[in-house]
Amino acid sequence: MSGAVRDGRPEAAMSGISTTGNTTVGTFAPPSRRNTELAMLVFAVLVPVLAYANAGLAKHDELPAGMAGYGLGLAAIAGVAHLVVRRWAPYADPLMLPLATLLNGLGLVLIWRLDQEPSVTTDSLGGALAPGQLMWSGLGVVLFLGVLIFLKDHRILQRYTYISMLVAMVLLVSPLFFGEVNGARIWVRIPGVGTLQPGEFAKIVIAVFFAGYLMVKRDALALASRRFLGLHWPRGRDLGPILMVWAVSLMILVFETDLGMSLLFFGVFVVMLYVATERTSWIVFGLLLSATGAIAVAGINAHVGERVDNWLDPLALAPNGGVKESAQVMYSFGSGGMLGTGLGQGYSWLIGGIATKSDYILATVGEELGLVGMMAVLMLYGLLIERGLRTALAARDPFGKLLAIGLTGTFALQVFVVAGGVTGLIPLTGMTMPFLAQGGSSVIANWALIALLLRISDTARRPAPSPSNPTDAEQTQVVRP
Amino acid sequence: MSELTLTVMRLGFLAVLWLFVIVAVQVIRSDLFGTRVTQRATARRAADARDRQQQPQRGRPQAPARPGRQRRGAPTKLVITEGSLTGTTVALQGQTITLGRAHDSTIVLDDDYASGRHARIYPDRDGQWIIEDLGSTNGTYLDRARLTAPAPIPPGSAVRIGKTVIELRK
Numbered sequence: 001m002s003g004a005v006r007d008g009r010p011e012a013a014m015s016g017i018s019t020t021g022n023t024t025v026g027t028f029a030p031p032s033r034r035n036t037e038l039a040m041l042v043f044a045v046l047v048p049v050l051a052y053a054n055a056g057l058a059k060h061d062e063l064p065a066g067m068a069g070y071g072l073g074l075a076a077i078a079g080v081a082h083l084v085v086r087r088w089a090p091y092a093d094p095l096m097l098p099l100a101t102l103l104n105g106l107g108l109v110l111i112w113r114l115d116q117e118p119s120v121t122t123d124s125l126g127g128a129l130a131p132g133q134l135m136w137s138g139l140g141v142v143l144f145l146g147v148l149i150f151l152k153d154h155r156i157l158q159r160y161t162y163i164s165m166l167v168a169m170v171l172l173v174s175p176l177f178f179g180e181v182n183g184a185r186i187w188v189r190i191p192g193v194g195t196l197q198p199g200e201f202a203k204i205v206i207a208v209f210f211a212g213y214l215m216v217k218r219d220a221l222a223l224a225s226r227r228f229l230g231l232h233w234p235r236g237r238d239l240g241p242i243l244m245v246w247a248v249s250l251m252i253l254v255f256e257t258d259l260g261m262s263l264l265f266f267g268v269f270v271v272m273l274y275v276a277t278e279r280t281s282w283i284v285f286g287l288l289l290s291a292t293g294a295i296a297v298a299g300i301n302a303h304v305g306e307r308v309d310n311w312l313d314p315l316a317l318a319p320n321g322g323v324k325e326s327a328q329v330m331y332s333f334g335s336g337g338m339l340g341t342g343l344g345q346g347y348s349w350l351i352g353g354i355a356t357k358s359d360y361i362l363a364t365v366g367e368e369l370g371l372v373g374m375m376a377v378l379m380l381y382g383l384l385i386e387r388g389l390r391t392a393l394a395a396r397d398p399f400g401k402l403l404a405i406g407l408t409g410t411f412a413l414q415v416f417v418v419a420g421g422v423t424g425l426i427p428l429t430g431m432t433m434p435f436l437a438q439g440g441s442s443v444i445a446n447w448a449l450i451a452l453l454l455r456i457s458d459t460a461r462r463p464a465p466s467p468s469n470p471t472d473a474e475q476t477q478v479v480r481p
Numbered sequence: 482m483s484e485l486t487l488t489v490m491r492l493g494f495l496a497v498l499w500l501f502v503i504v505a506v507q508v509i510r511s512d513l514f515g516t517r518v519t520q521r522a523t524a525r526r527a528a529d530a531r532d533r534q535q536q537p538q539r540g541r542p543q544a545p546a547r548p549g550r551q552r553r554g555a556p557t558k559l560v561i562t563e564g565s566l567t568g569t570t571v572a573l574q575g576q577t578i579t580l581g582r583a584h585d586s587t588i589v590l591d592d593d594y595a596s597g598r599h600a601r602i603y604p605d606r607d608g609q610w611i612i613e614d615l616g617s618t619n620g621t622y623l624d625r626a627r628l629t630a631p632a633p634i635p636p637g638s639a640v641r642i643g644k645t646v647i648e649l650r651k
Binding site: 033036040043044047050051054057058094095098099102215216339340341342343345369370372373376377379380383386387396397398462463464 | 493497498502512562569584589
């Protein structure tokens with residue numbers, strides 16, 4: 001502002017933020033970048049096909065028979081998705097779809113590769129799971145298309161703030177009425193269809209609720225505060241919602257013993273609260289609450305306590321004298337080393353059971369692609385998350401901003417919780433790696449999440465209409481003291 | 482399959498995977514458009530030239546609104562052309578549009594110079610869109626005049642509230 005006054009034109013200084021001196025700062029009209037997306041998509045389909053050929057040659061000395069089928073399946077999924085994005089979300093981010101396609105394709109290859117080991121492909125474990133996963137991916141893309149075609153504007157979701165809360169609660173509570181699987185109640189069994197993990201869908205609905213709720217309440221939460229110990233602390237009565245969310249997340253932990261969902265639910269709320277209010281005290285407060293809750297529950301709940309013990313001492317022997325899964329994962333990473341053993345040449349399937357293909361899929365990545373491959377895969381997740389945050393920055397309406405942050409935050413927290421659990425950074429939680437791990441609910445829900453992000457990104461990146469009759473900025477002025 | 486072929490494939494695959502990451506980062510880099518700086522004087526000259534071009538069409542007097550039916554060429558959407566909400570559009574479907582900082586407004590203005598309930602835009606019986614100032618502190622401007630009473634919005638004119646400029650488009 002002072003710069004403009006210095007060159008003797010005080011009126012320019014008063015004409016708003018966008019002008020200084022005698023220049024106008026505007027933005028370039030962004031191109032739609034659909035062709036970039038197409039090129040990246042072709043690349044994203046070729047990489048898994050190469051991986052598939054690689055694994056087949058190593059395993060059976062020949063190109064796998066289903067190579068054309070899987071390759072064409074993935075290409076068809078990607079092609080249809082691209083055409084729909086081109087038609088219904090022309091200005092959407094060019095990288096999200098290719099990144100999701102690549103991760104999904106790599107996941108299919110890894111599951112197919114583990115299907116080749118007879119010991120983890122017995123009938124009691126469900127046989128070969130790759131064909132099913134391809135079908136679920138197809139279904140996921142159908143939902144992706146549905147969201148893009150029928151949700152014309154993400155602001156419509158704002159109307160359903162409190163309905164979303166109800167739906168999320170119902171989804172979170174429903175597994176309680178079904179039995180435990182592997183020590184956690186996270187499944188709903190639908191006769192004739194199979195099992196469903198409602199938590200995966202609940203995470204999207206919850207983000208919608210938090211975004212709508214915080215948009216309305218953020219001023220009260222941000223402005224009414226007391227200063228204490230150098231931080232702004234919320235008033236007692238504003239603590240209500242965060243304490244309620246905390247209580248619900250603890251209840252998930254105690255009654256469903258679902259460590260991951262509980263962490264995700266509370267974590268996303270704290271992240272969105274911080275973004276909405278810009279107050280660091282919420283993060284401090286949230287960390288204190290979650291630490292207290294986790295320690296208390298680990299003390300009383302045997303299943304959670306066991307996970308914590310495995311984390312503290314991963315090499316401890318099981319009661320029958322064998323090593324535990326936590327140790328086997330470390331051996332996998334160790335045998336993979338820097339460059340990995342090559343696809344189809346590792347022994348991560350010795351972990352056994354279905355967990356090799358779902359919770360511990362990263363062990364296969366770490367062993368067969370090594371540290372270099374593992375870092376590349378984590379980079380792919382990082383890039384996807386970066387695009388989500390960039391969408392939130394570019395979004396103009398506060399609801400879209402918060403929703404994009406919520407969805408990206410969920411995705412990021414889930415990647416962190418799973419990767420951290422498998423590599424021994426935090427206790428293992430039993431969630432699925434988005435897109436990579438075997439699991440129908442997970443892949444479907446994540447495609448819907450990407451579709452929502454693309455919808456927000458399309459609105460955010462759409463070029464602004466130019467004023468047809470520009471009012472001269474000097475006529476009406478913003479006068480600042 | 483020979484050991485050598487498998488090693489080449491293993492390293493080749495890692496290289497391809499990283500190549501994808503690098504290309505993706507390049508796409509992100511080219512996605513940062515930056516800002517465009519234009520000289521004020523030239524921008525104004527260009528705007529003047531455009532105004533002169535449009536003058537002949539705009540010169541003829543506005544046809545009075547024919548009552549009782551939707552006029553041809555009536556605006557169908559409201560577009561925000563300046564301010565923090567630039568690019569937002571709202572379809573005009575005969576409903577009243579409220580503007581202001583209150584969160585239940587149709588368009589929630591994030592503008593220091595807007596009042597809680599600043600103005601509203603509504604259709605009258607003839608389908609003409611009217612803007613009314615709701616007793617705002619800093620006023621609502623139709624083109625360059627401050628509104629004192631509800632006034633119809635002529636096509637092509639801009640409504641300014643604080644730093645936000647709104648237009649009705651076909």
